[in-house]
Amino acid sequence: MSSTMDTDVRVLRAPFFVRGELVEGDAVRHTSRDLGADFTTPTLDLDSVVTPRSELPPLLGVKLSEIIEFLVQTGDALSLERNPYMQECLDLLAATNPLPRRVVENLYRTAPQLLTRESLESMVTANFADPEALDGWVTRVDKLGNRGHLRAFPPRMVHMLAGNAPAGCIASIAQGAVVKAINLFKMPSSDPFTTVAVLRTMADIDPSHPVVKSMSAIYWTGGDEAVERTIYRPQFFDRIVAWGGGPAIMNVIKYLGPGIQLISFDPKSSISMVGREVFESDETVADVAERVAADTTIFNQEACLASRFLFIEGERDDVERFCAVLAERLAVDRPFASAVAPSLPSDTRDEIEVMAAMGDAKVWGTFDGRGMVVLSEDRPVDFHPTNKTSNVVLVSSLEDAVRYVNVATQTIGVYPWHRKAELRDRLASAGGQRVCRVGTANMHVPGGPHDAMYALQRFVHWMGDDDIESEATLVSGDSHWTT
């Protein structure tokens, strides 16, 4: 994209990391889509980022325990105080990423917690009934004595990393390593740096480690046909994993076909549900308002798990009181949110102004990014609340609010806790994916599903090896064989 204001702009350098080697160069100039900052990358050599199928994956013979050990060491080495690559990234990201520096810093501090032994092991055991299948061939025997051998064979994967979560690459690297994949990370323009910094950290621990050798991180402009038409082929890759939706996914879908699958974590919104029990005391009002605010402001509401709508039971006066407290709590500085986020887009501002002028909505807070609460009449607003905006909708019962839940609803924070269990079946039936206690949307018990799926078992290439002793099995099996 050309710019008329390209003088005096510091050009940032974004090196590639290709199968264990750092590739530097500034042959190609790009512009980040969010903040319009320019950065340069080396020329992309497509031959170097595709491993021919004649080569076995570098991690094939490496034990899972050894991989986990290496990831744990990586987590330790990612400590921001001691890691110059991550420190440098903080500065670079300030130019390309809309998240405030302090939030990115906190993400860099907390994301390595994913690389603990406990967290990695629970990821494996939750995804694989028999994790042994990752390390070798496991055998089962049917009642006729036929033996079936099975291996979760390493896939060849492209990971399309999301632009709104700079530390998300750490999870993707861990997933790719655990399934022993040959991994190609497509970095987003709002962060063409972090993935390479993490991989360089790994290479510093052991440059010849097979985990390092099976990772590449590169950038191209999303939608660039010259790149995508060439490499999105089943001859080169088995899986494309996409963290999110948007035009980037619509581009990928064009290249799907037999042999190449998309595993997509679709674009989501999240909500809160608060029962009338909240009005039992001023203390609970204060506590629950704080919890809703915490869930609403995650990454300044750029995240899928950030709450955007609050469905609440109660008398109107009480709810208005709750709204006022909530607005105050939205304006607070938090580890993953700023006191003052970027201000609301003008079209949303217009919508809120018109609703207020018509008397259809009552508003608390300000348009300047400190946060807003919009209490709307009888149904949710038409616009998508962003920049720390909570649309509070008064409902006669939380059961009534289930109608606003659909397949795009990811996390549903509930108060009081016991009502989670009452609501969860209907929420699942409507399409929702996770309930939690309100205020904990950003916290997870290790080993849980994401977006209602266990993705790792879909990443691997399930290779079967059948030893048939009795031919009777042939007709008793899957109808697939007879068609």
Next chain:
Amino acid sequence: MASALDHLTGLRDADDRYDMPPAEIMPLQIEAANERLETRIGRIPLLKNRAEADGITKISKPADLVPLLFAHNTYKTYSEPWLIDGKWDRMARWLQTVSTYEVGDSRFADVEGLDEWITSLEREGRYVACSSGTTGKPAMLGATEADLEFGPKANVSSFSWATGVKPANDRHFFGLGPRTNVTRNERIRQAMVDAFGLEGEVPYQLPIPPITVGSTMAMIMLRRRIADGTARPGEVAEFERVSSERQANLDAAQSDAVNALVKARDHKLLLSGFFPSLYPLAVGVREQGYSGKDFQPDTALLTGGGLKGTDLPPDYREFIFDTFNLADERVFQMYSMQELNTPFPRCRAGRYHVAPWVMMLPLDAPGEQLLDATEREIEARAAFFDLSLDGRWGGVISGDRVTVDFRACHCGHQGPTVGPEIVRYADLEGGDKITCAGTIDAYVRGAA
């Protein structure tokens, strides 16, 4: 003495209207903008709120207008469920909030459907145009009789300015695009026919049923129901059937138009339609063995707008022009937007000229700061204050990224101009965006 406003809008048909140095005309525009502000502030509640919030009582320079501009989305801020549930009183109150409409004693209890609501408003002299986009929420733009008087005449006169074609009632008029039953659009069409069409002749119109606002709305509402998961498979199938039937009707109508065009090839023609509508007709004419040499050299064309997501070959323009013997100078291509009441005609140098009763306000990409285009051509978000608008506030921020130059144009005329490269900011978002946050709108297939 006439007011500044009367003076500027009185330039509608003046010979030198596109030849006024911006710096000279600006004081008059500021004075007229103040006239509009004084009379509208008490009538458009949203404007009043804005002015109060920003403490603005008077405009002394163009930058003062920026906080008072309405985003183009303002005309979409009604709640879709009101349409679905037929809450017409609510809709009327919304219209009152964003425009000069006054609900007064109006009651819409017996109104059934959007078309009827619009008809009942027209009886009160309020004309609501509804944009025809089928993907998102349509804009609803209220206008008065004065707007419907001014806009169509401005179209006729800028057509003549750009093409040199005089309103001599000597042409066969061909309406070659789908027709809408939106009163504003019909008035513009009628004004063109009255000025240029052969007297006593019923102009040709592509024979497909006019698209009603209500039918557009029905599609949009179904899309909403599909998103909500409340539409049943039978309804979705019916929608798909109607869509393919429409396409079949369009194909038949286009072959009728091809025959009519070939038959009229010996006459002076005025063709009207967007390029995506014209291209298949040009293909049809060629298939019958006719081309430029068979049509008269003074054929004129009225067109505008972009390609609207269609997939035409790169040489579509040349192909259409060669087929109908169209000379560049007799093609009226304009840039405008439904939120305004004034077209900006394209000159021989390929730039769009902004009329003196419209203030061109080039803004930065977020639409917050006024930029200076007096010394050089700049890239900007297009915003305007159309002083001619009566039924709505004239200040609008568009979704378009344009290039703007306040210096004299290469065609020899003065006044601000907009360059030929016009893109919607929304389209620029393509390609790279990937985020885990999104809504159910991303999950609706087919009805888009």
